[in-house]
Amino acid sequence: MNQTRDFRPPPGFMDLDSPDAATKPDPSDGPSLPAEVMLERLSRESDAWTTLARFLGQLVPLGYDSATVEEVAGVERRRQHLWLTALQVYTSLAKDMKKSDLEEFEVPGGDEILAELKFLTHEQRLPAVRYIQARQMDAQSARVLARAIKEWVRREGDKQGFSNAPADCLAFKYYRDSIETRDPVESAALAKSGLDLAVTPSARQALGGLLEPKKEPTPEEAAAAKLPRLSTLHLMPTDLGTRLLPIAGAFESTAPATLRACPRAQGRGDFFSTVALPAGSSAHDWVALPLWPALAQAGTPAGLRVANCSVLQAGMGSAKAGPGLLVVDVGPASAAGDGWRLVESAAQPGGLSVLRPGEDAAGASHVAAILFLCRPPAIATGAAAKTSELLSL
Template sequence: MLSLNTPKPFSTPFLSHPAQVQPPPLRHNFIPRRHQPISAAITPSRPNPSQSKLNLYQPFRPPVSPLPPKFRNLNTDGQLEILTNRLGLWFEFAPLISTLIREGFTSTLLEEITGISAIEQNRIVVAAQVHDSLIQSNLDPDILSFFENGGAELLYEIRLLSQRERAESAKFVVQNKLDGEGAQELARSIKDFPRRRGDKGWECFDYNIPSECLSFTYYRQAHEYSGPSEERNAALKKALDLAVTEKARKLIEDDLEGKSKTEKETQIEEAVKVPVVRMKTGEIAEATSVIVLPVCKSEEKDKEVKEAPWECGTKGEFGIVEAEKEWKRWVVLPGWLPLVGLKRGGVAITFPDARALPWKANRWYKEEAIIVVVDRARKEVETDNGFYLVVRDGNGGAGVGGLKVERGSALKELGIEESLGTVLLVIRPPREDDDDQLDDEEWE
């Protein structure tokens, strides 16, 4: 017969039955404390005396209306009537155009209603902003009053200048009674002046004087003519009339009196100084003038150089480039100073590296190709320090044929009196870093 023994309950806290759970005895010294109520109140921090004085509440203030006080209470029909009948001065009703466009009107619709063309609308609005900047610059009221009637066209042309330049230009426009075309030419000469650093005579003109900037423009245009001519003298006389500083006037007077270097002497001097320039990305797009040249390979010796087009220029209202004959490869370069006046005979020679140059270039000749710009109209070896393009026979130090650049003194020692052309410029391709510029001892 089987008998079952009922197991005794275990004294363990893990059993789920509440009657069988026995709390363990307290074995540490625990002194119960009297329970105290917990307060949820937050004690505020001490206020900062400087902050207690600030009034953070700012009432809403609507933006100041750009309209003159006499036009602010007009409804849409009233504003359109002002524009249609030109009631008031042009810079007073100009803000009405901006206000109506913000309300949903288009320039075309305003043109149909008011008769003011979209171009004229833009001119008036921009000129009014220029007028406001002249008021802020504390310009003489007599000067400002000159632009009250028909001054929008004049002020629009000086829109791209700084506030100081606008004030000075406005004075010059009034004193010389310039028209819109004259104001445009003045503004362009001021904007172009800093970019012409390094041009002949640039340091003799004062950038802070608008008339000097315009004078330098005429002076630079005069030197674009290849030799003495009526056009050259006329440009120099204009430059002299506008020059103010003594340095600028003396420079121009010397050119007019023939005291400056002759054209041939200048060309020889420039031939000695062959600049090595690094092109910048996007430089052609920002250039105010460009030059287009046929391109020849140095490996082809003198065959391509002789066959390349001699004349290439822009013609017509659209500036279409035309050459005397077809050619496969062309290059567009900014109108740098060494290239000014290169009207006929210019050619660009591509070299795989700079070993074709007669000076030290051991730090960069293996890194990149170069372009050498040559004037084929100046073939005579005139000076020892000049650089000229010649044919390399393949027996030289480099051991290869093709074209190379040689110094005048070396050619004279060999009895060579005529070259393929005079070197004007050496061009290096664009690069992100400009830390590899030539030292003086490398390019002499």
């Protein structure tokens, strides 16, 4: 029996600037040659790499993928990928550059240079490739330049007067390397290399400042530098240990009103080390859980004992048997989300039901948002040693 499958184009099929676009035949290349001819030329590499890369795209609809081309023509898949990546950059540059200006990249080695510019935008590639041409850079130097440009873009805040010109981006790299090294000789050499490349006065001034002799510290500054330093840590909320939450009762028998009335433990002080329990809190059992982000952001967290986690399989997606604790948030803001929730349904008044994300809540009143289901560690057997194994979201 013959079976057919619907063809689905790959992602970026209609994007002319995507890497996949380089694998599609270009109508301007003229009619495709027979597959045997293209494979023979690929095996001998008798044409420029730009032509060979287009052969790869023209062979795809004929049933020759990269593995087949490697087997038949002997061109490694890694080299095929290099050609296609370089062709994508070449095609992008050809939109704003004359073919004669790009001919020097059609020779062996040009593909490696252009491939290094794959992560740059079209606006970044144009000045970068002209800078590469002017300085006769090889593939390794082009890689350093491309990374320097991306680093300049990623660097937030003050860029110390370095412009987005390729030379300044490269000089900025040397500037950063110079101030980050502890070797004074290496620092001066890096600053000198950057100074030779910088083109804007502000960039040259920043690099020149690194080469100026440092003034001798005053006796007070020298004495302060020798004083021992006390390590200071800026704590995050999740570093503060645990959070107390009341146990409202068993999931199967707790009334919605009981869960809504759960008290909230309030931490006081800069480190929340003093916990204030409201009046009537002695009527509840309390449990301390690690201050995970979901628990730290909860308004009024509470717990419900679950005798057997497998009974929640339909609602929570957990089939593991054994006791557990269903952690919920009964705060006012918990009704805003569309996640897992506990509701009081009209069909089961006075009881709790699990509502999945996206389910119709018609006829049901919100009680609490479900944060997670946690199970105790299996200390006796040594299993479930990781936090991720204790949670079932």
